[in-house]
Amino acid sequence: MTVSLAILGLVFGVAIALGLLARRGHTMTLEQWSVGGRGFGSIFVFLLMAGEIYTTFTFLGGSGWAYGKGAPALYILCYLTLAFSLSYFLLPAIWRYSQGRRLVSQADFFIAKYESPALGLLVSLVGVAALVPYLVLQLKGLGIIVSEASYGAISPTAAIWSGTAALIGYVVISGVRGSAWTAALKDVMILVVVVAMGVYLPFHYYGGYGPMFEAIDHARPDLLTLPGAGMSPAWFISTVLLTSVGVYTWPQFFAGVYTARSENTFRKNAVMLPLYQLVVLFVFFVGFAASLIVPGLVGPDADLSLFRVAKLALAPWAVGVIGGAGLLTALVPGSMLLITAATILGKNVFGAIVPSSSEQTIGIVARAMVPVLALFALFLTLRGGQAIVMLLLMGYNVVTQLFPALVLSFGHKPRITATAALSGILAGELTVAVVTLSGTSIARLAPSFPQVIKDLNVGIVALAVNCMVIAVVSLLAKRPSERNLAT
Amino acid sequence: MQPDAPPPQPTRPRQQEWHAYHALALLPALGMLGGLPWANRVYPLVLGLPFLMAWLVGWVIATAALMACILRLDRARGLAGDDVPGKPAETGQSGTREPADAP
Numbered sequence: 001m002t003v004s005l006a007i008l009g010l011v012f013g014v015a016i017a018l019g020l021l022a023r024r025g026h027t028m029t030l031e032q033w034s035v036g037g038r039g040f041g042s043i044f045v046f047l048l049m050a051g052e053i054y055t056t057f058t059f060l061g062g063s064g065w066a067y068g069k070g071a072p073a074l075y076i077l078c079y080l081t082l083a084f085s086l087s088y089f090l091l092p093a094i095w096r097y098s099q100g101r102r103l104v105s106q107a108d109f110f111i112a113k114y115e116s117p118a119l120g121l122l123v124s125l126v127g128v129a130a131l132v133p134y135l136v137l138q139l140k141g142l143g144i145i146v147s148e149a150s151y152g153a154i155s156p157t158a159a160i161w162s163g164t165a166a167l168i169g170y171v172v173i174s175g176v177r178g179s180a181w182t183a184a185l186k187d188v189m190i191l192v193v194v195v196a197m198g199v200y201l202p203f204h205y206y207g208g209y210g211p212m213f214e215a216i217d218h219a220r221p222d223l224l225t226l227p228g229a230g231m232s233p234a235w236f237i238s239t240v241l242l243t244s245v246g247v248y249t250w251p252q253f254f255a256g257v258y259t260a261r262s263e264n265t266f267r268k269n270a271v272m273l274p275l276y277q278l279v280v281l282f283v284f285f286v287g288f289a290a291s292l293i294v295p296g297l298v299g300p301d302a303d304l305s306l307f308r309v310a311k312l313a314l315a316p317w318a319v320g321v322i323g324g325a326g327l328l329t330a331l332v333p334g335s336m337l338l339i340t341a342a343t344i345l346g347k348n349v350f351g352a353i354v355p356s357s358s359e360q361t362i363g364i365v366a367r368a369m370v371p372v373l374a375l376f377a378l379f380l381t382l383r384g385g386q387a388i389v390m391l392l393l394m395g396y397n398v399v400t401q402l403f404p405a406l407v408l409s410f411g412h413k414p415r416i417t418a419t420a421a422l423s424g425i426l427a428g429e430l431t432v433a434v435v436t437l438s439g440t441s442i443a444r445l446a447p448s449f450p451q452v453i454k455d456l457n458v459g460i461v462a463l464a465v466n467c468m469v470i471a472v473v474s475l476l477a478k479r480p481s482e483r484n485l486a487t
Numbered sequence: 488m489q490p491d492a493p494p495p496q497p498t499r500p501r502q503q504e505w506h507a508y509h510a511l512a513l514l515p516a517l518g519m520l521g522g523l524p525w526a527n528r529v530y531p532l533v534l535g536l537p538f539l540m541a542w543l544v545g546w547v548i549a550t551a552a553l554m555a556c557i558l559r560l561d562r563a564r565g566l567a568g569d570d571v572p573g574k575p576a577e578t579g580q581s582g583t584r585e586p587a588d589a590p
Binding site: 071074077078081082084085086088089208209210212213214217224225226233236237240241244264267268270271272274275277278281284 | 509512515516519520523524527528529532534535536537539540543544546547548550551553554555557558561567
């Protein structure tokens, strides 16, 4: 136990040290702090983008879902792949537009494109609203990692508190440059840990992948395919489509685009990242292996499966290394999320409400928002009992509503008015809010519909409402001028 | 591409040029998801993996290959060779999101 905690502490110390080192030689203006002065080459951007693939979400949530739900977890592999092929076209367009315009946040992009500060404010609020469940997820992961790696010596609540403190300290000290350096360390560690576990467990306990999956199919025949109802192929397809178009509507990915030095970086990444993320497969292997080795974790507790099986199968020092890798998967993306949300609140919300405030004041407000946001997420973490994957899907439902307005903004000028974009986003978010708060699903709203429609992800419905409202508002706005032409 | 600061010129944004081969990027979505109801089975195991998993992994690898093809074709046309920042637009096509045929 002490060994594993010591390793965990060591990893945290190294992460902080890297953050401090990265800070040297750069004055921390808001632009430096949040987009690294726009001087990142291919490898850094690759690491930053890949860094957001391997979050606690994939590490604990991916194995947890493979353990608890089985095949539906494979959606993670698919949506990332499709998102990368989309990124080949989408990201260079965003990057080109950002050049020479000093854009820092996602809202800046919408404000400039649509010439509408009101839309910018809405986009900012949507972004922060979506980031909160994502942050909660990271904190939940941190809590699991610290308490499990301590073999229960630190209670989950105390673990979440100390994890949050670590995250705040890390972000305030290093900003985005720290993220890129630590991302390199994190990716190496997670690669080694995940591949080692994903190979060792199936071979040690079952004698290989084939025997493992045969054993699972024998013991739990429902685990390896998608069920006929619920998380059926219809659910899978709609969820993959929704989340893959949603990836680049996340404000932190948007801000990540600005950090690049050249647009070609994204094209090369679009080729490499699908292969790179195949490592996720090994995370699934761990979850599947655990399903028969440590059965009995139900509901959100399935997220614990990776650590439970590790503690059973491996020595404490190895558990410490796994915990260290997990700690980094929470700290690096967590810091990105916090920085993004804080920058949005400082620049695009505070700055929009108090337009007279100086750049310096905005920078101070942004940094002050870090602990505020982290503590808010902490409060929600301690209250809620959602599984990690569910939290992310919730965030996706919220943030994907920005996609229609984003795509329709390309070209010399946007194809729709700011009003149409605003109404579409509002209508979409309203649908998401109603559906989420009432805890309903299409199956419950329309029990007589065919199963295929009942299983659709509700986010797709909200997206459809969003698009319809955009179409209607655009048509209504057009009508007067057409009438004038006709008379 | 080494100098530290990219020249912060107010750019005339170069627009995406569309070619027929860009449609290759749609194949992963169509194949991976379109074949899903059919591929939703455990046997035969492929390299020890359940069939559904192997199907999806195969498409992930195919996606990387397809995107590599698109990148090569774009490079051959000088559409993706701009590691030098600020290279001006080649053709000045009025950029639209609709797929335009090769000029």
